[in-house]
């Protein structure tokens with residue numbers, strides 16, 4: 001009768017000559033299995049840590065951006081922790097969504113959920129994102145009860161990656177106070193230069209919304225005034241990604257309805 005005792009089977013296996021193909025394949029199979037399990041366990045256990053790191057990186061970028069806005073660092077240093085208020089906006093109506101934890105809103109999850117997003121018509125999809133979440137967070141920097149800075153966020157297709165950014169608007173809701181690209185994977189040394197302070201600083205003080213309420217920014221070679229930004233040399237497509245991001249997310253299919261409502265309420 002066949003012997004299925006595992007200890008004896010293992011001993012018999014070990015006693016086999018090392019150059020037999022059975023033993024070679026069996027050892028290779030065991031090494032591969034152990035490695036696969038180790039990789040899977042590592043991936044699963046590290047996932048929450050990765051998510052935490054992304055969130056921490058995002059918060060850090062926001063702080064850096066706020067620190068880069070002239071005068072704001074002092075305001076934030078003086079103010080208490082309530083100076084920044086995060087709320088959730090219904091992009092279609094432009095109204096705040098109540099009874100939700102805005103800070104916990106997962107933009108990526110909403111974008112891939114058909115119930116929580118809207119498929120964009122190609123002509124409207126300036127940012128090249130396909131689906132737009134129906135709700136997005138807004139971060140308000142408050143001084144004496146009124147917003148001095150309105151920070152929205154968005155994303156757009158770049159040359160080879162999705163570019164994600166915060167856009168801080170001054171209280172006129174037409175001028176950019178600062179932009180912070182907090183996530184992108186463009187080509188190192190080329191497209192990645194959009195995330196360097198030199199380029200991001202070019203946005204500060206640019207008016208991007210005209211008197212008709214139309215958002216319009218474009219790339220220009222010698223942009224001295226408003227509505228035009230000088231792209232990164234050799235990375236026109238990454239630069240255009242950021243221009244598209246601003247045009248889309250401040251426009252009618254982004255935060256446009258919200259900004260229109262807020263404009264009426266501003267002191």
Ligand SMILES: Cc1cc2nc3c(=O)[nH]c(=O)nc-3n(C[C@H](O)[C@H](O)[C@H](O)COP(=O)(O)O)c2cc1C
Nearest residue numbers: 159186187190191192232233234235236237238239
């Ligand atoms: C290997 C490689 C990587 C590139 N990476 C980028 C990039 O990250 N961003 C970008 O805008 N263009 C990138 N380009 C260049 C684009 O193909 C295109 O030439 C460029 O955007 C045009 O910019 P320019 O008009 O300023 O020269 C890359 C090109 C090559 C060959």
